Amino acid sequence: MKKLLKIVFFILIFYMNNAIAQDMHFTQFYSSPLYLNPAFTGSDVCGRVALTYRNQWPGVSKAYKSYLFSADHFVRKYNLGIGLVIGNDVAGTGELKTTIINPSIAYGLRIGRKFVIRAAVQPGIDLVSINYNKLIFGDQIARGGNASSIENPTQTKTFFDIGAGALIHTEKYWLGTSFFHLNQPNQSLIGDANGKLPIKYTVHGGGKYRLNKDEKEEIKKKSISTVFHYRGQREFDQFDLGVYYTRSVFSLGVWYRGIPGFKAYKKGYSNNDAVAIITGVQTKRMSIGYSYDFTISKLAFLTNGAHEVTLSYQLCKMNKKKKYKLLIPCPKF
Numbered sequence: 001m002k003k004l005l006k007i008v009f010f011i012l013i014f015y016m017n018n019a020i021a022q023d024m025h026f027t028q029f030y031s032s033p034l035y036l037n038p039a040f041t042g043s044d045v046c047g048r049v050a051l052t053y054r055n056q057w058p059g060v061s062k063a064y065k066s067y068l069f070s071a072d073h074f075v076r077k078y079n080l081g082i083g084l085v086i087g088n089d090v091a092g093t094g095e096l097k098t099t100i101i102n103p104s105i106a107y108g109l110r111i112g113r114k115f116v117i118r119a120a121v122q123p124g125i126d127l128v129s130i131n132y133n134k135l136i137f138g139d140q141i142a143r144g145g146n147a148s149s150i151e152n153p154t155q156t157k158t159f160f161d162i163g164a165g166a167l168i169h170t171e172k173y174w175l176g177t178s179f180f181h182l183n184q185p186n187q188s189l190i191g192d193a194n195g196k197l198p199i200k201y202t203v204h205g206g207g208k209y210r211l212n213k214d215e216k217e218e219i220k221k222k223s224i225s226t227v228f229h230y231r232g233q234r235e236f237d238q239f240d241l242g243v244y245y246t247r248s249v250f251s252l253g254v255w256y257r258g259i260p261g262f263k264a265y266k267k268g269y270s271n272n273d274a275v276a277i278i279t280g281v282q283t284k285r286m287s288i289g290y291s292y293d294f295t296i297s298k299l300a301f302l303t304n305g306a307h308e309v310t311l312s313y314q315l316c317k318m319n320k321k322k323k324y325k326l327l328i329p330c331p332k333f
Contacts, residue, residue, distance in 0.1 A: 023180070023200055024066045024089045024098070026054055027255065027276045027291045029229055029240075030330045031310035034070045034085045034104055036204065036229075037178040038122035039167035041106035042074035042081015043328050050312035056293075059304030064091045072104070073315075081106040081120070094135040099127040102161070114170050116326050122163040122180075128187050129156040159185040161197070169328045175205035198234040208329035222247045225331055238273070244331050251331065253278035258296075272296050274305070280331070285314045 026032050032052050033040035049071045057063040072083030087100045102124030109117050132155065165178035180200040188195025206227035215221050225244040231237065242255035255276040275296055280289035293306040 023233065024054075024068070024087055024100075025056070026052060026066070026068070027293055027306070027308050028052070028278060028289050028310045029204065030227075031287070031289055031312060032068050032070060032085075033330075034072060034083050034102075034122075035068060035087065036202065037165040037167060037176045038083070038102075038104040038120035038163060039106050039118040039165040039176055039178070040081075040328070041072045041083040041104045041120055041122075042108070043106075043118065043167075044072070044074065044314060045316065045327065047071070047073035047315035048312055049315070050310065052308065052310045054306060054308040056306040057303040058307065059302055062092055062095075063303075064089065066090075079108050081108065081118075085122075085124075094130045094132065096130045097128070100161070101125045101127075102163070106165075110326065114326075116169055118167040118169075120165050122165070124161050124163075125158060126161045126185070126187070127156060127158050128189065130189060155189040157187055157189050159187060161185055167328075169326070171326060172209070172329060173205070173207045174328050174330055176203070178202045200231060200233040202229065202231040204229040206330060220248070225253075225329070227330070242276075242278075244278075246331075249281050249283055251278075251280045251282065253280075253291075253331065257293075280310075284317055287312045 024035075026035065029036045031050060033043070033050075050069070052066070052068040054064075054066040056066070066087065066089045068085065068087040070083065070085045072081055074081050081104075083104045083106075085100065085102045085104065087098075089098045090096070102122050104120055104122040106118050106120035111117060160183065161180070162182050163178065163180035164182065165176060167174065167176035169175070178201070181197045182199060184196045184199060186193070186195050187197045204227075206225055208223055208225045211222040211224060212220065223246045225246070227240075227242045227244070229240040229242075237259070238257060239259045240255050240257045242253055244251050244253040253276075255278065257274045257276065258272040273296065274293040276291050276293045278289060278291040280287060282288075287310070289308075289310040291308045293308075295303045295305050
């Protein structure tokens, strides 16, 4: 019975990927801020680099593995942030690969002493490819396992893509929105006119609250952050709600993913996806995070959740000259 369910699961994944390709997904959103919203470009004290690795559904052979690199820098003279995101996602037996190369530029405007508004644009190049040699087709089975009649074993598609975002924040709160694939590029590997990549949109925000405001020693400072993230892409959408507790350099977070009671993709299937636990360490220049997604849907015994590791490094130390900048209070690991 379990083997049969796995076969059905693979068939569903195959048809879902044929109908519409979905973007890479991450749990530690604020460890990959330029991927979440290009308006975060240059929002830190100075230059920074970040790495993210995600192994989604390790219980499924040849499922999803995603890699992301980002770098950005704030040009104080012009109030500009410049950055670059490079990502790679590999899925399935046929090694369906998606690679993104997206530079971004953001402009920040300070309003009074408490508010900063940021807007950004993120043009780039996407590459999609698949290796047909690693798939089995009907003609191979009919001919006793011989090589497929596919003439070009590797198919690749390159296309221009563009996104944009906006962000408003204070020292305590932030609220942002972003849009990707605004030009809806055609990503089909077989020339299908209906293979347009649908627009992805997000809304995200939160607040950070100090629990002991009068405490001067860094090692004893405590805070709680509440965060949310909503994203949609055609008929698919997702809502995440989380909370972090931070003391000194250590943080612990919990995220819930799903929209129970409001939306179900099929009758009898509640929209509950996962609960994620995040732990992290953040020093003055380096942040390290690890998260594990506990699948709570009916796929729980097949997928084995998801692992994600993040690392970011700030290229300078905070000093008195740089304290003029109003920083975004979101979690950074």
